[in-house]
Amino acid sequence: MYEIMWLILGILSVISAILVVSRINPVYSALYLMLFFASVSGLFAFLGASFVAVTQLFIYIGAIIVLFLFVIMMLNFEELKKLQRPPLFSPLKGLILSLALFGLLCVPIYFGLPSAHPRHLPADFGSAKWIARDMYIQYPFAIELASVLIIAALAGAFVIARIGKKAKNS
Amino acid sequence: MSSMVLDAGKILLIFAVFMQIPPLLIYLERKICAFIQDRIGPNRVGPFGILQPLADAIKLITKESITPKNVDVFLYTVAPLFVMVPAAISFAVVPVGADVKLWGHTLQLQIADFHVGILFFLAITSLSVYGLTFGAWASNNKYSLYGGIRSTAQMISYEVAMGLAVICVLMSSGTVYLREMVFAQSHTYFGFLPAWNVFHQPLAFVIFLIAAFAETNRLPFDLPEAESELVGGYHTEYSGMKFAMFFMGEYMAMISMSAIMVTLFFGGWTLPGVVDAHSTTVWNALLSVVVFGIKTGAFLIFFIWIRWTLPRLRYDQLMKLGWKVLIPLALMNLFFTAIWGLRDQIF
Incomplete structure (x- = not known):
């Protein structure tokens, strides 16, 4: 039962990821991106990481894709259809790149990745308390650094937007 | 095996009761609205018009379901589901009653007690x-699109304030499990005041309440469907059963929100002196479900009361209230709650 659900979610995530990049209509891309995040969230839930699964739902599906859609809905699709996409990669380069990535993935799988089946986990593994303990007691420095980085990025975006506005006005 | 049957029965029962409340609410909404506006309200179908929801349902099912020509058919069809299904799923974490011992099995009257509780x-x-965004975009109508864009902006803004209010409650009760939260609120202060979180966190409750109105698109925050400016907002192009599903979704979201407010701030199914939190008799469990129903019902009537009393906010007022009033207040509340929680280490 567990393996079957795992397989279904895995296949679903791969299919939806392919559909995200292959759709021409960006609203459908956003829809499949949502499906992709939902199936990844399901995979996390099956690994026992329920907090990560819920944050995946809450942040990626509940906020980030909504913002994507907000921008997409303001696009003019007639203009978009006329747009000819220049080929970003030739098929040969794409093939080499994907084979290299596949090889990279094979290495850890071959050399014995611990089984995906959660066997010997404590009862509250993946709960909010568990994550909080790890984050704020074991790695507080890394968390603080990450938050400073995010604030810097936010301030940077703000400054860039202001510079653009000034240039337009003068 | 028999415990599995009991669990399945419990889930079916909770879901079945949950699905029966929206028609009742529609009747109540029309009656209360009529009372507030000094009218009589529905009184033709059955005694006191009590069969009116049934007549409405038959009308909505038998109506012609029109799909306009230029809509995006797939998204247009699935959009109402996106409103209804999350509202129904979110009820799964709400504890509706005390534990009950049936045929040797202790049954929790809650569909799922996740590790993440309220976050789920x-x-x-x-x-x-x-649902609103896809429905609005797929309708290919400018009024619908305005409604959709408004709802997106509104929901994202108020979700932040709501999340921050919930964090304050989590900090003061020290758990994310809704079940434990209910047990923590089952005792009393000074022998008569119930230990409800609303007395610990009054500001968080007010913020949560306002955000709940905005999240369920109820007046005074029903900008996405403002009739006077947007025709019908996101559901302008919808008719028949698809429209009914949007409608049902709104009411189901209201029920889930009321139930979660009762659980977070008003002690859930407990009531000191009436329900014994640690007893497992059938009588006690029934009593606890009744208490939970009365508390949730009071909130639902409050939702309706507010709708027919307050006028709609202007859009800039809505955004200002969300970002410049509620979020700073919630952050301040969070800060003081944190200081109070760490008072032993600081002072």
């Missing part, structure tokens, strides 16, 4: 914005 509720309710 927040995550699932945040999905319902997709």
